[in-house]
Amino acid sequence: MTDNPAGLTVVGVGADGWSGLSGTATAALTAADVILGSDRQLALLPAEVPGERVAWPSPLLPALPGLLDTHRGRRIAVLASGDPMFHGIGATLLRLGERVRIIPHPSSxxxxxxxxxxxxxxxxxxxxxxxxxxxxxxxxxxxxxxxxxxxxxxxxxxxxxxxxxxxxxxxxxxxxxxxxxxxxxxxxxxxxxxxxxxxxxxxxxxxxCGRGGARLPTTPGLPDDSYDSDGQLTKREVRAVTLALLGPQPGELLWDIGAGSGSIAIEWMRSHRACRALAVESSPERAARIEANAGALGVPKLKVVVGRAPGALAGLPAPDVVFIGGGVTRDGVVEAAWAALPEGGRLVANAVTLESEAVLAAWYAKLGGELTRVAVSRASPVGGFTGWRTMMPVTIWTVVKP
Structure with a gap:
């Protein structure tokens, strides 16, 4: 944490202003040499509070470190709305490494x-x-x-x-x-x-919430018709198995290479609010479809990279987990994905053709891991009866980097 001998205190304040503050909070504000806050928050202070009042610049975050350095060595008080640690400036200051005293107020x-x-x-x-x-x-x-x-x-x-x-x-x-x-x-x-x-x-x-709308499960394997697709879609049953093997953990970053309709990256992010993903797709049309699907299914923060792997992978933030849904037969794709992973990172790749299966078999022989084949049959009409229609089997290679 950055040294701040004079002290940096964050005081939560509500819409009731000064009258709603505790004695501890009013004492901290009265003792401050400089008080930082929004124009609305500063206006809540009575005239007899002596500290210099400085309104937040816009945009705030890029200017915040320099603003604090300007007043370093003085007693600084920062005004926050409600609880400073609940989506507030208190958490931001701690991420910057500041030594902070927090005096909270009930959040909204x-x-x-x-x-x-x-x-x-x-x-x-x-x-x-x-x-x-x-x-x-x-x-x-x-x-x-x-x-x-x-x-x-x-x-x-x-x-x-x-x-x-x-x-x-x-x-x-x-x-x-x-x-x-x-x-x-x-x-x-x-x-x-x-x-x-x-x-x-x-x-x-x-x-x-009412009870009349569409119901989407929280588990992996959303219905296929949840996605707008041109056919490049990991089917529901295979998607559920693939997500289970990917094993999302809060805060992890996934590379979804050859993302198609974006279903793997989307359901990865839906598993937890802190899960992040980059969808790499060479087709601009499909990339636009991924963005639309991500918005419709509640993960608009999904980042879409338009480009062909392995070249498109250069310069991307390092992943915790990689999924290769397309392009596994292209030279350098698996190599680049494996090189980007940290120790303990996970790689999962799917194959549906003999050629892509052969690539996965070769990598399995070289690096180990697990090979799984998933075959799914769905019932459908056969004349006046019902029969099984088998979808193309999918081979899944899963490996953890030692």
Whole structure:
């Protein structure tokens, strides 16, 4: 951590301003030589607080280290909205290596749960302050409760629109604004019909999901028709087995090489919010389809790299896990993927042709691992009867880098 002998204190403040602060918080602000915060937050301080007031620049993050260095050696107080460690500036400062004292205030989510009588342990929480509204998709399930931190006054309408398009227009929305302040207010109604005109920008959206919309499982193996595809799609049963062998862990980065429709990378990211993925696809048309599928299935942060492996892999962030769904027969693809993996990194490759199977067999002989063949049959009409139609078998090679 960076040395800061004079001290850096982060004080959470609510919409009720100075009157809602504890004695510890007011004492820290009164003793500060300089107070950093947004214009709105600084305006909440009474005139008798003596410290120099400095408003955040825009954009904040690139300027933050230099701003702190400018005031290094002085007693610095930073104003945060609510709980500084809940999607707040406190966590950002700690990531920068600062020595920070945190004085929290109830978060807007805690206040919203209190107003609604919702036990927080049973509620999903999502911040859309910097994220896209599509990240709401994986949380939408019949009867589930969700609390969403809004970016601004437009966020509640975006949420209502997404729910309605998804078939959950019967969901109940409650928009709670200025929580804890004198101007606290709420708007209540169904997603399909609620009037959100004039909503205050400082708001939290509470969603109680209806029961009429499409139901997508949380486990790997989404229905094939969940994806827009030109046929380059790892089928549902094989996809579930492949994801199990990939073994997603929170925070890991996956390279999905030859991504096709993006199904492996998408379901990798759906397994946990912290899972990350890069989808490498040589076809610009398919790359655009991957981005559309990622948004529709709730992982808009999926990064799509348009290019042909192995050349397209150069300069990418190092992966924790690699999946090769296409291009395994191309010279240098497996070599580049293997070289990029760290010790303990995992590689999974699928093959459906004799040529690609031969490549996997050769690598299996060289590096070991496991070879698995998956054959799936689906029932379908045969005249007036029902018979089995067998899909092309898939050979899967799995190996861990020693």
């Amino acid at each position: 989510v805690s206040l919203a749960a209190a107003r609604l009588g919702w036990p927080l342990a049973d509620v999903d929480v999502l911040s859309l302050v910097t994220a896209r509204v599509e990240e709401l998709h994986p949380l939408i399930h019949p009867g589930r409760r969700i609390l969403v931190l809004s970016r601004d006054a437009s966020t509640p309408a975006e949420i209502a629109k997404l729910l309605t398009i998804r078939g959950y227009g019967d969901s109940t929305l409650t928009v709670l604004s200025q929580l804890g302040g004198r101007d606290e207010a709420s708007v209540h109604g169904l997603a399909a019909t609620v009037d959100l005109t004039g909503v205050n920008p400082l708001n939290v959206v509470a969603v109680e």
